[in-house]
Amino acid sequence: MNANMRKEPVSVKERNSFKKLLIEIPKAEIHLHLEGIASVDTIWNLIQKYGLKIEGVQSKSDLKKKYYIKNLDEFISLYINVIQDSFKEIEDLDELFHDAGKYLNRNNIVYSEIFFAPSRFLLNGFSFKNLIQKLTEGSNILKKQYHTDTRFIIDVSRSFGIDNAMRNCNLTLKYLTDYIVGIGLGGPERHGPAKDYKKVFEKAVKNKLHVVAHAGEDVGPESIWDAIKYLNVERIGHGISAILDNELIQHLADQQIPLEVCPTSNLFTRRYATSYEDHPIKTFYEKGVNVTLNSDDPALFGVDLVDEYLHLLDHGVFSMSQLLKILKNTIYATFLSKKKKDDLWAQAEKIITANGFTVDR
Numbered sequence: 001m002n003a004n005m006r007k008e009p010v011s012v013k014e015r016n017s018f019k020k021l022l023i024e025i026p027k028a029e030i031h032l033h034l035e036g037i038a039s040v041d042t043i044w045n046l047i048q049k050y051g052l053k054i055e056g057v058q059s060k061s062d063l064k065k066k067y068y069i070k071n072l073d074e075f076i077s078l079y080i081n082v083i084q085d086s087f088k089e090i091e092d093l094d095e096l097f098h099d100a101g102k103y104l105n106r107n108n109i110v111y112s113e114i115f116f117a118p119s120r121f122l123l124n125g126f127s128f129k130n131l132i133q134k135l136t137e138g139s140n141i142l143k144k145q146y147h148t149d150t151r152f153i154i155d156v157s158r159s160f161g162i163d164n165a166m167r168n169c170n171l172t173l174k175y176l177t178d179y180i181v182g183i184g185l186g187g188p189e190r191h192g193p194a195k196d197y198k199k200v201f202e203k204a205v206k207n208k209l210h211v212v213a214h215a216g217e218d219v220g221p222e223s224i225w226d227a228i229k230y231l232n233v234e235r236i237g238h239g240i241s242a243i244l245d246n247e248l249i250q251h252l253a254d255q256q257i258p259l260e261v262c263p264t265s266n267l268f269t270r271r272y273a274t275s276y277e278d279h280p281i282k283t284f285y286e287k288g289v290n291v292t293l294n295s296d297d298p299a300l301f302g303v304d305l306v307d308e309y310l311h312l313l314d315h316g317v318f319s320m321s322q323l324l325k326i327l328k329n330t331i332y333a334t335f336l337s338k339k340k341k342d343d344l345w346a347q348a349e350k351i352i353t354a355n356g357f358t359v360d361r
Protein backbone atom coordinates (compact mmCIF):
# COMPACT_ATOMS: atom_id res chain seq x y z
CA MET A 1 0.00 0.00 0.00
CA ASN A 2 1.16 3.42 -0.93
CA ALA A 3 1.76 5.70 2.09
CA ASN A 4 -0.34 8.59 0.87
CA MET A 5 -3.34 6.23 0.56
CA ARG A 6 -3.56 6.26 4.37
CA LYS A 7 -6.66 8.13 5.49
CA GLU A 8 -6.76 10.89 8.06
CA PRO A 9 -9.70 10.31 10.42
CA VAL A 10 -12.71 12.35 9.36
CA SER A 11 -14.39 14.54 12.00
CA VAL A 12 -18.15 14.40 12.56
CA LYS A 13 -18.44 17.89 11.08
CA GLU A 14 -16.51 16.90 7.93
CA ARG A 15 -18.56 13.74 7.56
CA ASN A 16 -21.79 15.70 7.83
CA SER A 17 -20.75 18.21 5.21
CA PHE A 18 -19.57 15.38 2.94
CA LYS A 19 -22.92 13.62 3.33
CA LYS A 20 -24.71 16.87 2.48
CA LEU A 21 -22.46 17.26 -0.55
CA LEU A 22 -23.09 13.67 -1.69
CA ILE A 23 -26.83 14.25 -1.64
CA GLU A 24 -26.50 17.58 -3.43
CA ILE A 25 -24.38 16.23 -6.30
CA PRO A 26 -26.42 14.88 -9.22
CA LYS A 27 -25.35 11.24 -9.53
CA ALA A 28 -25.59 8.22 -11.79
CA GLU A 29 -26.15 4.59 -10.87
CA ILE A 30 -25.44 1.77 -13.29
CA HIS A 31 -25.99 -1.46 -11.35
CA LEU A 32 -29.47 -1.56 -9.95
CA HIS A 33 -32.25 -4.17 -10.38
CA LEU A 34 -35.81 -2.91 -10.75
CA GLU A 35 -37.29 -5.71 -8.63
CA GLY A 36 -34.53 -5.14 -6.05
CA ILE A 37 -36.06 -1.74 -5.33
CA ALA A 38 -39.42 -3.34 -4.46
CA SER A 39 -40.28 -2.29 -0.94
CA VAL A 40 -41.59 -4.78 1.61
CA ASP A 41 -44.86 -2.78 1.52
CA THR A 42 -45.24 -3.23 -2.24
CA ILE A 43 -44.65 -6.99 -2.11
CA TRP A 44 -46.78 -7.43 1.02
CA ASN A 45 -49.67 -5.59 -0.68
CA LEU A 46 -49.42 -7.96 -3.65
CA ILE A 47 -49.27 -11.03 -1.38
CA GLN A 48 -52.46 -9.85 0.28
CA LYS A 49 -54.12 -8.77 -2.97
CA TYR A 50 -53.73 -12.27 -4.43
CA GLY A 51 -53.83 -14.27 -1.19
CA LEU A 52 -50.44 -15.76 -2.04
CA LYS A 53 -49.08 -18.59 0.09
CA ILE A 54 -45.38 -18.17 0.77
CA GLU A 55 -43.58 -20.56 3.07
CA GLY A 56 -42.85 -18.92 6.42
CA VAL A 57 -44.64 -15.68 5.53
CA GLN A 58 -47.78 -14.98 7.57
CA SER A 59 -47.18 -11.28 8.21
CA LYS A 60 -45.33 -8.27 6.88
CA SER A 61 -42.62 -8.75 9.48
CA ASP A 62 -42.13 -12.39 8.32
CA LEU A 63 -41.63 -11.01 4.82
CA LYS A 64 -39.16 -8.49 6.10
CA LYS A 65 -37.18 -11.32 7.71
CA LYS A 66 -37.12 -13.18 4.38
CA TYR A 67 -35.27 -10.18 2.92
CA TYR A 68 -32.27 -11.08 5.13
CA ILE A 69 -30.54 -13.52 2.83
CA LYS A 70 -27.33 -15.41 3.58
CA ASN A 71 -25.99 -16.35 0.17
CA LEU A 72 -26.54 -15.84 -3.54
CA ASP A 73 -28.79 -18.92 -3.93
CA GLU A 74 -31.10 -17.75 -1.14
CA PHE A 75 -31.11 -14.34 -2.71
CA ILE A 76 -32.03 -15.60 -6.18
CA SER A 77 -34.78 -17.79 -4.69
CA LEU A 78 -36.26 -14.79 -2.82
CA TYR A 79 -35.95 -12.68 -5.91
CA ILE A 80 -37.63 -15.10 -8.29
CA ASN A 81 -40.01 -17.11 -6.10
CA VAL A 82 -41.23 -14.35 -3.83
CA ILE A 83 -40.73 -10.95 -5.41
CA GLN A 84 -41.14 -11.64 -9.12
CA ASP A 85 -43.90 -14.20 -8.49
CA SER A 86 -46.01 -11.65 -6.59
CA PHE A 87 -46.71 -9.70 -9.76
CA LYS A 88 -49.78 -11.06 -11.48
CA GLU A 89 -51.08 -8.17 -13.58
CA ILE A 90 -49.15 -5.63 -15.60
CA GLU A 91 -50.55 -2.78 -13.43
CA ASP A 92 -48.85 -4.37 -10.40
CA LEU A 93 -45.57 -3.05 -11.77
CA ASP A 94 -46.69 0.58 -11.31
CA GLU A 95 -45.90 0.51 -7.60
CA LEU A 96 -42.35 -0.62 -8.43
CA PHE A 97 -41.73 2.58 -10.36
CA HIS A 98 -42.90 4.64 -7.40
CA ASP A 99 -40.54 2.67 -5.14
CA ALA A 100 -37.78 3.35 -7.69
CA GLY A 101 -38.72 7.04 -7.93
CA LYS A 102 -38.52 7.49 -4.16
CA TYR A 103 -35.16 5.71 -4.00
CA LEU A 104 -33.65 7.66 -6.91
CA ASN A 105 -35.03 10.93 -5.59
CA ARG A 106 -33.75 10.71 -2.04
CA ASN A 107 -30.29 9.82 -3.39
CA ASN A 108 -30.42 12.52 -6.07
CA ILE A 109 -29.64 9.99 -8.79
CA VAL A 110 -30.51 11.89 -11.94
CA TYR A 111 -29.60 9.13 -14.37
CA SER A 112 -29.75 5.37 -13.91
CA GLU A 113 -29.43 2.22 -15.97
CA ILE A 114 -31.69 -0.34 -14.34
CA PHE A 115 -31.76 -4.10 -14.95
CA PHE A 116 -35.07 -5.72 -15.71
CA ALA A 117 -35.27 -9.52 -15.89
CA PRO A 118 -38.30 -10.57 -17.95
CA SER A 119 -37.92 -14.39 -17.85
CA ARG A 120 -40.03 -15.18 -14.80
CA PHE A 121 -42.68 -12.65 -15.84
CA LEU A 122 -42.92 -14.33 -19.26
CA LEU A 123 -43.24 -17.78 -17.65
CA ASN A 124 -46.02 -16.33 -15.49
CA GLY A 125 -47.96 -15.29 -18.57
CA PHE A 126 -46.96 -11.66 -19.13
CA SER A 127 -46.30 -10.62 -22.75
CA PHE A 128 -42.92 -9.17 -23.60
CA LYS A 129 -44.56 -6.39 -25.55
CA ASN A 130 -46.62 -5.32 -22.52
CA LEU A 131 -43.60 -5.48 -20.25
CA ILE A 132 -41.57 -3.24 -22.55
CA GLN A 133 -44.49 -0.86 -22.83
CA LYS A 134 -44.65 -0.77 -19.04
CA LEU A 135 -40.94 0.09 -18.88
CA THR A 136 -41.59 3.04 -21.19
CA GLU A 137 -44.50 4.18 -19.01
CA GLY A 138 -42.28 3.68 -15.96
CA SER A 139 -39.52 5.86 -17.44
CA ASN A 140 -42.11 8.54 -18.07
CA ILE A 141 -43.40 8.33 -14.48
CA LEU A 142 -39.82 8.60 -13.21
CA LYS A 143 -39.12 11.59 -15.43
CA LYS A 144 -42.35 13.50 -14.75
CA GLN A 145 -42.91 12.75 -11.08
CA TYR A 146 -39.39 12.16 -9.84
CA HIS A 147 -37.29 14.22 -12.31
CA THR A 148 -34.85 11.43 -13.07
CA ASP A 149 -33.81 9.84 -16.37
CA THR A 150 -33.90 6.08 -16.57
CA ARG A 151 -32.80 3.55 -19.16
CA PHE A 152 -33.18 -0.20 -18.89
CA ILE A 153 -30.87 -3.14 -19.48
CA ILE A 154 -32.70 -6.37 -20.20
CA ASP A 155 -31.22 -9.19 -18.14
CA VAL A 156 -31.45 -12.14 -20.55
CA SER A 157 -30.55 -14.34 -17.54
CA ARG A 158 -28.58 -17.49 -16.82
CA SER A 159 -31.42 -18.85 -14.66
CA PHE A 160 -33.44 -20.42 -17.47
CA GLY A 161 -30.81 -21.59 -19.94
CA ILE A 162 -29.35 -20.53 -23.25
CA ASP A 163 -32.45 -20.85 -25.45
CA ASN A 164 -34.40 -18.67 -23.05
CA ALA A 165 -31.62 -16.06 -23.09
CA MET A 166 -31.58 -16.04 -26.89
CA ARG A 167 -35.37 -15.64 -26.91
CA ASN A 168 -35.06 -12.67 -24.55
CA CYS A 169 -32.42 -11.12 -26.80
CA ASN A 170 -34.58 -11.60 -29.91
CA LEU A 171 -37.64 -10.13 -28.16
CA THR A 172 -35.58 -7.17 -26.94
CA LEU A 173 -34.52 -6.46 -30.52
CA LYS A 174 -38.07 -6.89 -31.78
CA TYR A 175 -39.62 -4.49 -29.28
CA LEU A 176 -36.65 -2.16 -28.86
CA THR A 177 -37.40 1.37 -27.62
CA ASP A 178 -35.25 4.39 -26.81
CA TYR A 179 -35.49 3.39 -23.16
CA ILE A 180 -33.64 0.10 -23.63
CA VAL A 181 -29.87 0.50 -23.91
CA GLY A 182 -28.67 -3.09 -23.88
CA ILE A 183 -28.68 -6.58 -22.45
CA GLY A 184 -27.05 -8.06 -19.37
CA LEU A 185 -26.33 -11.52 -18.01
CA GLY A 186 -27.52 -12.07 -14.44
CA GLY A 187 -28.57 -15.14 -12.47
CA PRO A 188 -26.48 -17.91 -10.91
CA GLU A 189 -22.94 -17.64 -12.19
CA ARG A 190 -22.00 -21.12 -10.98
CA HIS A 191 -24.63 -22.76 -13.16
CA GLY A 192 -24.17 -20.60 -16.26
CA PRO A 193 -20.65 -19.92 -17.53
CA ALA A 194 -20.51 -16.77 -19.64
CA LYS A 195 -19.06 -18.59 -22.63
CA ASP A 196 -22.31 -20.56 -23.05
CA TYR A 197 -24.01 -17.26 -23.92
CA LYS A 198 -21.53 -16.22 -26.62
CA LYS A 199 -24.03 -16.40 -29.50
CA VAL A 200 -26.64 -14.36 -27.61
CA PHE A 201 -24.15 -11.58 -26.97
CA GLU A 202 -22.76 -11.69 -30.53
CA LYS A 203 -26.25 -11.06 -31.79
CA ALA A 204 -26.79 -8.17 -29.38
CA VAL A 205 -23.48 -6.52 -30.28
CA LYS A 206 -24.17 -6.97 -34.01
CA ASN A 207 -27.45 -5.12 -33.45
CA LYS A 208 -25.72 -2.29 -31.60
CA LEU A 209 -26.98 -3.07 -28.12
CA HIS A 210 -24.69 -2.37 -25.20
CA VAL A 211 -23.62 -5.51 -23.32
CA VAL A 212 -22.76 -6.13 -19.68
CA ALA A 213 -22.57 -9.22 -17.47
CA HIS A 214 -22.51 -10.14 -13.81
CA ALA A 215 -19.19 -11.94 -13.37
CA GLY A 216 -16.79 -12.57 -10.51
CA GLU A 217 -19.54 -12.09 -7.93
CA ASP A 218 -19.84 -15.76 -6.97
CA VAL A 219 -17.22 -17.47 -9.19
CA GLY A 220 -13.48 -16.92 -9.53
CA PRO A 221 -11.57 -14.73 -11.99
CA GLU A 222 -12.11 -17.22 -14.85
CA SER A 223 -15.72 -16.06 -14.95
CA ILE A 224 -14.60 -12.47 -15.54
CA TRP A 225 -12.11 -13.52 -18.23
CA ASP A 226 -14.94 -15.44 -19.95
CA ALA A 227 -17.26 -12.42 -19.89
CA ILE A 228 -14.51 -10.31 -21.46
CA LYS A 229 -13.30 -12.86 -24.03
CA TYR A 230 -16.57 -14.46 -25.12
CA LEU A 231 -19.19 -11.79 -24.49
CA ASN A 232 -17.15 -8.65 -25.23
CA VAL A 233 -18.83 -6.93 -22.32
CA GLU A 234 -18.38 -3.19 -21.87
CA ARG A 235 -18.71 -3.33 -18.09
CA ILE A 236 -18.50 -6.08 -15.46
CA GLY A 237 -21.17 -6.46 -12.78
CA HIS A 238 -19.24 -6.84 -9.49
CA GLY A 239 -15.99 -8.39 -10.79
CA ILE A 240 -14.64 -8.70 -7.27
CA SER A 241 -13.04 -12.15 -7.67
CA ALA A 242 -10.50 -10.38 -9.92
CA ILE A 243 -8.72 -9.80 -6.62
CA LEU A 244 -7.34 -13.36 -6.99
CA ASP A 245 -5.70 -12.70 -10.37
CA ASN A 246 -3.09 -9.96 -10.79
CA GLU A 247 -2.96 -10.39 -14.54
CA LEU A 248 -6.70 -9.77 -14.71
CA ILE A 249 -6.47 -6.69 -12.47
CA GLN A 250 -3.80 -5.36 -14.84
CA HIS A 251 -5.97 -6.14 -17.86
CA LEU A 252 -8.99 -4.38 -16.32
CA ALA A 253 -6.81 -1.36 -15.52
CA ASP A 254 -5.19 -1.27 -18.98
CA GLN A 255 -8.48 -1.61 -20.81
CA GLN A 256 -10.36 0.61 -18.33
CA ILE A 257 -13.27 -1.83 -18.27
CA PRO A 258 -15.55 -0.42 -15.55
CA LEU A 259 -16.44 -2.64 -12.60
CA GLU A 260 -19.93 -2.06 -11.23
CA VAL A 261 -19.05 -2.56 -7.57
CA CYS A 262 -21.79 -3.00 -4.96
CA PRO A 263 -20.01 -3.45 -1.60
CA THR A 264 -22.99 -4.03 0.69
CA SER A 265 -24.43 -6.63 -1.67
CA ASN A 266 -21.08 -8.44 -1.58
CA LEU A 267 -21.13 -8.50 2.21
CA PHE A 268 -24.50 -10.24 2.09
CA THR A 269 -23.33 -12.93 -0.31
CA ARG A 270 -19.94 -13.17 1.48
CA ARG A 271 -17.96 -14.73 -1.36
CA TYR A 272 -14.99 -12.44 -1.93
CA ALA A 273 -15.54 -9.82 0.76
CA THR A 274 -16.47 -10.13 4.41
CA SER A 275 -16.09 -6.53 5.55
CA TYR A 276 -15.92 -3.08 4.00
CA GLU A 277 -12.31 -2.83 5.15
CA ASP A 278 -11.20 -5.94 3.25
CA HIS A 279 -13.39 -5.34 0.20
CA PRO A 280 -11.32 -5.72 -3.00
CA ILE A 281 -12.48 -2.28 -4.25
CA LYS A 282 -9.60 -0.68 -2.35
CA THR A 283 -6.91 -2.69 -4.16
CA PHE A 284 -8.66 -2.23 -7.51
CA TYR A 285 -8.66 1.54 -7.05
CA GLU A 286 -5.01 1.61 -6.01
CA LYS A 287 -4.08 -0.40 -9.10
CA GLY A 288 -5.90 1.96 -11.46
CA VAL A 289 -9.00 -0.13 -12.19
CA ASN A 290 -12.04 1.90 -13.23
CA VAL A 291 -14.33 1.25 -10.26
CA THR A 292 -17.87 2.60 -9.94
CA LEU A 293 -20.17 2.46 -6.92
CA ASN A 294 -23.69 1.03 -6.88
CA SER A 295 -26.31 -0.46 -4.57
CA ASP A 296 -27.49 -3.52 -6.61
CA ASP A 297 -30.77 -4.17 -4.71
CA PRO A 298 -31.28 -1.31 -2.27
CA ALA A 299 -34.56 -2.54 -0.76
CA LEU A 300 -33.23 -6.05 -0.16
CA PHE A 301 -29.94 -4.94 1.34
CA GLY A 302 -31.41 -1.95 3.19
CA VAL A 303 -28.88 0.39 1.63
CA ASP A 304 -29.05 3.68 -0.26
CA LEU A 305 -26.42 4.71 -2.81
CA VAL A 306 -25.36 7.58 -0.55
CA ASP A 307 -24.84 5.00 2.25
CA GLU A 308 -22.49 3.01 0.02
CA TYR A 309 -20.22 6.07 -0.32
CA LEU A 310 -20.42 6.78 3.42
CA HIS A 311 -19.68 3.15 4.41
CA LEU A 312 -16.42 3.32 2.47
CA LEU A 313 -15.57 6.62 4.15
CA ASP A 314 -16.54 5.47 7.66
CA HIS A 315 -14.52 2.25 7.37
CA GLY A 316 -11.44 4.16 6.24
CA VAL A 317 -11.41 2.53 2.79
CA PHE A 318 -11.32 5.78 0.82
CA SER A 319 -10.81 9.48 1.38
CA MET A 320 -13.52 11.93 0.36
CA SER A 321 -11.59 12.98 -2.75
CA GLN A 322 -11.19 9.33 -3.79
CA LEU A 323 -14.93 8.75 -3.34
CA LEU A 324 -15.63 11.77 -5.52
CA LYS A 325 -13.37 10.27 -8.20
CA ILE A 326 -15.42 7.05 -8.01
CA LEU A 327 -18.58 9.14 -8.35
CA LYS A 328 -17.06 10.68 -11.49
CA ASN A 329 -16.09 7.21 -12.81
CA THR A 330 -19.71 6.12 -12.40
CA ILE A 331 -21.01 9.01 -14.51
CA TYR A 332 -18.43 8.26 -17.23
CA ALA A 333 -19.21 4.51 -17.19
CA THR A 334 -22.85 5.11 -18.19
CA PHE A 335 -24.03 4.56 -21.74
CA LEU A 336 -24.89 8.25 -22.10
CA SER A 337 -23.33 10.21 -24.98
CA LYS A 338 -19.97 11.87 -24.30
CA LYS A 339 -21.69 15.26 -24.35
CA LYS A 340 -24.28 14.21 -21.74
CA LYS A 341 -21.59 12.69 -19.49
CA ASP A 342 -19.56 15.90 -19.71
CA ASP A 343 -22.63 18.01 -18.90
CA LEU A 344 -23.58 15.87 -15.92
CA TRP A 345 -20.03 15.86 -14.58
CA ALA A 346 -19.74 19.64 -15.10
CA GLN A 347 -22.83 20.13 -12.87
CA ALA A 348 -21.39 17.77 -10.25
CA GLU A 349 -17.95 19.35 -10.33
CA LYS A 350 -19.36 22.85 -9.92
CA ILE A 351 -21.06 21.80 -6.68
CA ILE A 352 -17.94 19.98 -5.46
CA THR A 353 -15.73 23.03 -6.09
CA ALA A 354 -18.24 25.49 -4.63
CA ASN A 355 -18.24 23.47 -1.40
CA GLY A 356 -14.46 23.42 -1.19
CA PHE A 357 -13.98 19.68 -1.90
CA THR A 358 -11.49 18.16 -4.35
CA VAL A 359 -11.50 15.16 -6.65
CA ASP A 360 -8.63 12.64 -6.58
CA ARG A 361 -6.17 12.71 -9.56
Ligand SMILES: [Zn+2]
Pocket: 031, 032, 033, 186, 214, 237, 296
Ligand atom coordinates in the same frame (compact mmCIF):
# COMPACT_ATOMS: atom_id res chain seq x y z
ZN1 LIG B 1 -26.76 -7.31 -9.71
